Amino acid sequence: DQQVKQNSPSLSVQEGRISILNCDYTNSMFDYFLWYKKYPAEGPTFLISISSIKDKNEDGRFTVFLNKSAKHLSLHIVPSQPGDSAVYFCAASGSNTGKLIFGQGTTLQVKP
Amino acid sequence: DTEVTQTPKHLVMGMTNKKSLKCEQHMGHRAMYWYKQKAKKPPELMFVYSYEKLSINESVPSRFSPECPNSSLLNLHLHALQPEDSALYLCASSQTQGVDYGYTFGSGTRLTVV
Numbered sequence: 001d002q003q004v005k006q007n008s009p010s011l012s013v014q015e016g017r018i019s020i021l022n023c024d025y026t027n028s029m030f031d032y033f034l035w036y037k038k039y040p041a042e043g044p045t046f047l048i049s050i051s052s053i054k055d056k057n058e059d060g061r062f063t064v065f066l067n068k069s070a071k072h073l074s075l076h077i078v079p080s081q082p083g084d085s086a087v088y089f090c091a092a093s094g095s096n097t098g099k100l101i102f103g104q105g106t107t108l109q110v111k112p
Numbered sequence: 113d114t115e116v117t118q119t120p121k122h123l124v125m126g127m128t129n130k131k132s133l134k135c136e137q138h139m140g141h142r143a144m145y146w147y148k149q150k151a152k153k154p155p156e157l158m159f160v161y162s163y164e165k166l167s168i169n170e171s172v173p174s175r176f177s178p179e180c181p182n183s184s185l186l187n188l189h190l191h192a193l194q195p196e197d198s199a200l201y202l203c204a205s206s207q208t209q210g211v212d213y214g215y216t217f218g219s220g221t222r223l224t225v226v
Contacts, residue, residue, distance in 0.1 A: 034214060043116070043202050043217030044155070089154060098143055098209035099168060102154030
């Protein structure tokens, strides 16, 4: 049972445009959500997070939106840059356990 | 130092071998984690250590044995592994157990069991 789902395995956007990566979850006990970026042969790198008490968090070019009623979150990257090309994982946690449940990942390609 | 260092980067072992994976951090983090990532799959939690004590064991087979000798080190001892255990093993740390501060992941050990 996949509790965190990223239904788009891949996404291709043009440099300078907006990248929107989506994530759905099923467990209503999740109260903290994170996005990680992963390059080949490296570990995941923390990008941005959001608590369930918020619906938006922004950090530079990265914004995460949370829709609790729809159990959906999205990561917006504006403007997209070729260096953003990587695998993006959505992750969720509940009750401050420290246990992260990851989605399957979306491979983003930003074309120059 | 803001890194989690994992050694070795690559490991090939036979099914009768005993080997260990090592993870080290000097950020003063008191929670450390082992994750396993199979090809084209998301990372999956194996173990959590909080203040050097095992906090979570996700029903991992006993052929995987974690050890936290001090607050900076986390080991994963491997014995009698199966080919299906081949995967990327990721170590992570956080300030305390909980994700509010985000994890810092290492680059992983690519394990191949032959």
